[in-house]
Structure formats: C-alpha cells, structure tokens
Amino acid sequence: MKAAEQFSSPLWRDRALASAALSEMERLASAAAQKTGGRVNFMEVCGTHTMAIAASGMRRLFPKELKMLSGPGCPVCVTSQGDIDRVLALAEIPGVIITTFGDMLKVKGSKGLDLHAMRERGSDIRVVYSPLDAVALAAAEPGRQVVFIGVGFETTAPVIAGAVARAKKAGLKNFSSTAFFKLVPPALELLLSDPENKIHGFMLPGHVSAIIGLEPYRFVAEKYRVPCAVTGFEPLDILSGVNMLLRQILSGKPAVEDEYFRAVRAGGNPAAQALLAEVFTVCAASWRAIGTVKDTGLEFSKAYEAFDAVKRFKIPYSDAPEPKGCLCGAILLGKALPPDCRLFGKACTPSNAVGPCMVSSEGACAAWFKYGG
C-alpha cells in the first residue's frame, strides 16, 4: 500500500494547503492577467485532469481571471469518426472477438451504431482491463480471431506494445490490434500553430510524461514561448501546476517544469520508450475535428505489421462527418466549453451521448455534465 499512499495521501487534498495555494493563485493570476490581456487561459491537455478538476469542485474556487480549457487528451474523444467506423467494421466480421476497454463501447459510428449495439446484434464484444487479457483469450481460443481495440496516447501504447510483443513471442496467429495511437507533443504543436489560439500555458499530462519525459515538450517553451507544467492528478497537484504556470508568465521565462516529480523523470521511462520504438513507428494519424496530420500517431513497425488488425482484415479508411450539431471538435481544440454546445445536457447526455466527449469518462462534456463544471 505504501506506493499508493505516497501518490494519493490525504495531504494532496488538505484544505489548509489548498486554501494557501488558492490565495497565492489569486495574487499571481491578477498580476499575470495584466500581461495576457485581462484573462489567463490554460489548457489541461489530459482528460484525467479534466475529470479531476471537475470532481474536486475547484473550478468555482479559481480566480476570475483564470480559465481552464480542456484539450485533445481524451483517448476516445480524439479518435476520428473514420477510425470508429473501422472498429465497428471489425466487429462485424463473423467469428471475430473484439476486446476493448469499456470506454469504447458507446462511441457511435457515422451510422449511429456503437459496439454496445453491435453486441446486441450478435457481435462478440468483450470488455477487458488489460490487453494482456486479450492475448490470453487468443491463446485460449485458437479457433477464433481476437482483435484488441488499441486507442490512446503514449500512456496506453506501451502496454499494448507489450501485449503484442508477448503475442509474437508466443507465436499467436489469431491475435491482432488496432493502432489508432496519437502522440501528445505533436498535438500541442497543432494547437499552437493555429494563429488564433489563445493558450497561455499547458498543464501537461502526468501519465504520458512518465513515459516520454520532459524533453519532447521543450519546443513549446522555446519555440512558442508558452509555459508548461507536467502535473499530477490530486487536487493540490493541479493547484500547484496552475501556480507554476502563472509564475512562468510573470517571470517571462517559459519552461517545462515538473510538478509531478514523484512519478515523472526528465528522461521518462526508457524501457517503455524502447518497447514503443520496437513495436511502432511514427505515422500520420487521423484526429477528430482536426483531420489527418503527418507524424502525429503510431502504427505497427515492419516487424510487427502482421499484428495490425486493420491490415489483417483489410479495413479501409474513409472520412466520416462529425455528428450533426456536436461541438466535440471545438471543445477538443479549446475553442469552446461543453455548455456552449446546444446539445449539451439536452439531446446529449451520458446515457445517450451524441459525441465522444460525453461518452468517455475522461471526456470534457461528461465531466461538466456529471459534476456541474
């Protein structure tokens, strides 16, 4: 239990410490706002941060100058409609067992169907907690094809790389995975290269950074002069992360600071990086609302190509439009907040979600709906 206590000890939710951090924030934010035109906009890139901010009810405690925007960091949310359609096409193949994390069950494809509905129609779809469970299933069911739905960022990709490497070692011919992986640093570059962006600082994802380290973010501070703080997920982590960003604005010296140093090392996790480099190569990826952008994702390397579900079953990609009226795209880019969407809380709720930001437990819309922003 020791490690767990270190990560989430009650100290990270201590009211007196939080209140001290918040008064500091008031002071810093009002000074910083004078340098940024009256408002300070920070983006929490990661969906887990979005959820943590909402769950701790801290939005109401923030200084009025500060606005936290949700970014493109929820694995389900950034997966393009075209890739969701490919997942559903895989589920339609007779005899295939689809294994997936629970979050993917209710993302609708362009025809309005989701995996949940496919299951009701007879597809064999199973929720697993780890891709290793999917590999074990493939070993236990040699007569069936088992496909794992791999989506996500640098956090989940190594786990899936590990599972695929194990399947290869075991000589499993009936296991494959999708590789709809996205990379966080190029996503930041996408946001920053938009001249209309109004982001004054990035709260960077703790889990992704534990894998990739700090170096890949350096360009944000150096080329774009935007402050960065790699941040943990407890309330005090988030408050400290915000204050780090505010101080960087005030000092005029943007940098990549590490608030989450109890988990994140500057060099990241070399073993995970090596695994990623062995199993995957950088490729173009298709992002919801952004489109296909080169060098922003991961696909299987030549040595592991045989495990690519999309290639094994020859599933073509075709662009598909976003659900009508859905603002997920704008929300992912930090250009809108969930309540700005006309569907939010009306036609679109977690029980009957229109867009992926309402489906995923990490999605901005789900967080705002569940916790009231």
Added chain:
Amino acid sequence: MAVLEKVVLAHGSGGRLSRELVENVFLKSFSNPALKPLEDAAEVRIPGATLAFTTDSYVVTPVEFPGADIGRVAVCGTVNDLAVKGARPLALSAGFILEEGFPGALLERITASMRRAADEAGVRIVTGDTKVVERGKADGIFINTAGVGLIPKGRSLTSAAVKAGDVIIVSGGLADHGVAVMNARDRLGLEGGIKSDAAPLNGLAEAILKFPGVRAMRDITRGGLATVLNEVSGACKLSAEVEEEAVPVSVQVKNACALLGLDPLYVANEGKIAVFVSPAAAPKILKAMRAHRYGKHAAVVGRMVKEKKPQVRLLTAIGGSRIMLMLEGEQLPRIC
C-alpha cells in the same frame, strides 16, 4: 408508440435509467398508493398491524466472491429492505432459476450460506420455487427473494419525512461490495483483502430505532450513496450536502476506485444504510451505531438543507463543491 423502445443494460444499473423504467413502465401499469413512494419496501396495512413487503432478484457473476456469495446477498438484501422501513422480518421466500448443468455442490454451498444469513437475521425462509432452464438460457443461477416484516406501532419511516437540518449518517465504509465483485469477476488482482460487506442489518436498524428522531433509513445498494441521496432529495424536496472527507471509504477501496476510474459514491454496497435523523438525536444514534458490529465505521456525512432548487452536492476536501447526480448509464472502467 411504447414509452420505452427497448431495455438496455443501464436500465438495471440502479441509477437514473432504472428509475425511469420503474416510473414509466411499472408504476404506470401497477399504480397504487402502497407502491407509489418507491421505497425499499412497501407498507401494507391490515387490521391491527402494518406490514412491510419487499422483493428483489439477484444476478451476480461470479456467484461466489470474497466476503459473500449470491445466496448471502439474496437474504441480506431483502432483510435490509425490510429493516430500513423499521420492520422486523417475519418470513422470506426464495425462488431459484437454475441453468441446466449447474453444479450441485455449489448450489448446496449457496443454500447453506442463505441459511446462515437467515439465522443471523433471525428469519426463516418459509416458501420457495424452483425452475430449471436449458443450458444457455440463464447464467448459472438467479435467485429471487421476497420478505414480509412487521412494522411496530408508531414507527413510520419515509424519505418524504426528512426535514431541513436533518443529519445524514452512513453506517460504514462504502463501495466494498461492488469493488470486491468486480475484482473477482474480472480477475483484476487487486490486493488488500477487499471483501463484500453483505450483512443483515435488522439488528443495526433496531439499535438505531431505540432513539426518537429517526426520519428515514435507506439501503445503499446499486447506484451507491449518490443515487440514494438523489431519491431522498426528490421525495422530501430538500438539498443534500455531503462532506467528501467525512464519507467513510477504506484506503484499499479508495485506491482501487482511483485505479479503475470509479467513484465510490456510485458503487454498490450490500451491507450499508444511510440514516436521516434530527440534529439533536444524531450524536446518540451515531454512538449506538458504532457500538454495533455492522456500524463500527459509521459517520455523519452531511445534512439536508432547504433550497429553492433541491440538489445533491458534494463539498470537496479542498473546499470546493460539485453536484452529484444519479448514476448515469453503467459504471465502466476507463482507458487510462
């Protein structure tokens, strides 16, 4: 057109959709004054006495898990539904739907466990029914239990009676059952000895009801404390304010929930109740609960407040606040 297009899994989650199913389909068809409050058990008046009457069906995979099994849960769940209405359980029924091929030894373990739970609650299983269905037409075993209890004269517990200023007490650590079952079902390998809390709480309820000032008690099962508070808030038209730090959740369960992306306030229990009491009675009742084996970790978690627009609110550890809705959809583990 039917109000309900088709049944989805979330209709059984105990949350908002379950509530809608009950209101739009069952209540619509069966409407009568005893059913209408939609509480854990119905009050049925007969000359000279008031009975509490309840039924519940049990479907759980696996059928045995750390701390309990489907049989223990089936007895405790029905006993607790009676107990929270202030009723003394008189008799239970047990109906079994068995799938062809179900192992006899396992069935005997389950019935022995039911007997032990019934003995502990001081109630007998006096009638029953068995159906066997073909392989594949059921998942091993489904159990239905019903129970009748006697509500002693002068006792009346109902969510509608909860008043502004009333204190909310929870009888112990939340989410043990849901996490223990998930851990066993999905072989998550979570350590720390997380066990189901399934227990008959009629003894605890009697200990509480020795004191005046108890307005209502609720069995906290599927949908968790958040769902119970929303139901009570809806019935008494008051807001509920809960202090996050005061809610008892064991460290192991808290960590497990953090890992899986679950909120312990929405996870199922099978041996926990929420008690709504007058502020004056709260200290004595809390003391009495803590003296009982199933109330050792009882805690005051919040209070009811009068507001224009009633809602359920969580006052967070760091001093923030957020709303707590009923459970939406199913609880699904997250990706990262």
